[in-house]
Amino acid sequence: MLDQTPKEISERKALRINPCKTCQPVGALYAALGVRRCMPHSHGSQGCVSYHRTFLTRHFKEPAVASSSSFTEGASVFGGGANLRSSVKNIFDVYDPDVIAVHTTCLSETIGDDLNSYIMELEIPDDKLVVHCNTPSYVGSHVNGFANMVAGFIRYLADPRAPKNDKIGVFPGFVNPGDIREYKRILDLFELARVILPDQTGIMDGPMTGVYEMFPEGGTTIDEIRSLGGARQALALGAAASTEPALALKSKCKVESSVLPLPIGVEATDNFLMTLSGLSGRPVPKELEEERGRLIDLMLDANPYFYARKCAIFGDPDTVLGITSLCLELGMIPLYVITGTPGESFTESAKELLSRYGALEGAKVKAAADLFELHQWIKNGRVDLLIGTSYGKQIAKAEDIPFVRAGFPILDRYGHSYHPLVGYRGGLLLAERIADAVMDEMDRKCLDEDLEVVM
Numbered sequence: 001m002l003d004q005t006p007k008e009i010s011e012r013k014a015l016r017i018n019p020c021k022t023c024q025p026v027g028a029l030y031a032a033l034g035v036r037r038c039m040p041h042s043h044g045s046q047g048c049v050s051y052h053r054t055f056l057t058r059h060f061k062e063p064a065v066a067s068s069s070s071f072t073e074g075a076s077v078f079g080g081g082a083n084l085r086s087s088v089k090n091i092f093d094v095y096d097p098d099v100i101a102v103h104t105t106c107l108s109e110t111i112g113d114d115l116n117s118y119i120m121e122l123e124i125p126d127d128k129l130v131v132h133c134n135t136p137s138y139v140g141s142h143v144n145g146f147a148n149m150v151a152g153f154i155r156y157l158a159d160p161r162a163p164k165n166d167k168i169g170v171f172p173g174f175v176n177p178g179d180i181r182e183y184k185r186i187l188d189l190f191e192l193a194r195v196i197l198p199d200q201t202g203i204m205d206g207p208m209t210g211v212y213e214m215f216p217e218g219g220t221t222i223d224e225i226r227s228l229g230g231a232r233q234a235l236a237l238g239a240a241a242s243t244e245p246a247l248a249l250k251s252k253c254k255v256e257s258s259v260l261p262l263p264i265g266v267e268a269t270d271n272f273l274m275t276l277s278g279l280s281g282r283p284v285p286k287e288l289e290e291e292r293g294r295l296i297d298l299m300l301d302a303n304p305y306f307y308a309r310k311c312a313i314f315g316d317p318d319t320v321l322g323i324t325s326l327c328l329e330l331g332m333i334p335l336y337v338i339t340g341t342p343g344e345s346f347t348e349s350a351k352e353l354l355s356r357y358g359a360l361e362g363a364k365v366k367a368a369a370d371l372f373e374l375h376q377w378i379k380n381g382r383v384d385l386l387i388g389t390s391y392g393k394q395i396a397k398a399e400d401i402p403f404v405r406a407g408f409p410i411l412d413r414y415g416h417s418y419h420p421l422v423g424y425r426g427g428l429l430l431a432e433r434i435a436d437a438v439m440d441e442m443d444r445k446c447l448d449e450d451l452e453v454v455m
């Protein structure tokens with residue numbers, strides 16, 4: 001279906017074709033779903049929140065609850081204050097959440113709705129809370145919306161007078177519940193007490209029980225968010241998604257954070273574990289050392305299928321940097337590395353990674369890029385493998401390139417959100433998927449007499 005993409009590249013500034021991102025409120029909604037008994041609320045028209053909910057439901061295969069200020073023409077002209085007042089009253093009356101997390105949309109941002117003053121004037125029941133963040137969708141991406149919502153929770157709820165405690169705060173980045181479960185397992189092995197904000201486990205990967213619960217057991221509690229103000233330190237995993245909340249925590253509560261890359265691949269996981277070792281005063285547990293050994297073993301065993309394979313990697317900035325790091329460790333050549341999220345720190349980090357492995361020459365790296373451009377690059381210089389979200393499948397089909405799904409969103413396959421990409425286990429899974437894709441392609445294209453059962 002993308003057979004008509006032209007090979008000739010023309011300079012574009014004000015046009016995105018097949019964007020490699022979605023809008024800020026999608027990330028804000030996902031972040032709010034990771035807080036216990038929280039109702040995400042979209043301050044805009046119903047069409048926006050329908051899209052945001054559908055997008056998340058298609059990736060996680062779980063219902064993504066959210067409410068809307070239901071703007072019509074009147075609110076668009078006179079402001080959405082009255083809509084927000086009746087929404088908040090109705091939501092507390094009907095659904096009884098503990099907290100409503102309001103995010104804005106293009107429309108409410110464009111007309112200049114002042115959420116700070118609206119919320120100050122609301123009648124909020126004594127034991128309930130309303131927080132907000134601004135998520136104008138004509139700048140940034142869902143990753144920025146996610147960061148803004150997590151920072152919003154910190155600004156409203158983290159308590160600078162909270163008693164000093166021994167916990168570490170963890171901002172997990174824009175990752176799947178499977179990744180958060182892996183963080184928890186690793187933190188438990190170091191016996192580190194923690195508060196993870198947000199935590200979508202149990203909410204966006206809930207088991208089938210036959211009973212629908214609007215607010216499943218799971219998510220970071222309000223008390224836990226308050227206690228972050230007394231945490232001894234925080235870890236911000238993934239610079240694009242977690243720097244903003246880390247800065248908010250420092251500014252409000254003077255709690256310092258270490259910003260680390262998402263622990264995808266060997267080196268990034270090593271750094272993550274050494275940081276945890278320093279924080280816990282414990283050596284790296286044997287169980288994790290053995291997992292590392294198994295990952296290295298697979299990397300060596302399957303090296304002929306990784307070595308010098310050219311790949312294109314696209315998706316969210318923190319995830320793409322992690323996958324690029326793993327691909328370089330596997331001996332692959334990431335020829336094209338792009339994200340749809342704007343931000344030059346991405347290109348700087350990607351170039352630094354590539355140059356460390358001597359792979360910068362000939363490589364193209366770009367933030368605020370789109371998949372049309374990536375397709376054109378591929379037409380001008382073919383790759384052996386495409387790694388990214390479901391939106392790459394048309395390019396993979398048009399160019400007949402093996403495709404590994406990783407990142408957000410995966411709309412056309414099942415189970416991805418249950419499994420980690422982080423940690424050595426995540427590295428093992430991703431390396432296995434890459435090797436499988438390369439070997440499947442070889443099996444598909446080889447002569448019958450070369451079709452080997454044992455590799």
Ligand code: SF4
Pocket residue numbers: 023024025044047048049051104105106107137138
């Ligand atoms: S109008 Fe803006 S907030 Fe609404 S769905 Fe479109 S980009 Fe997102």
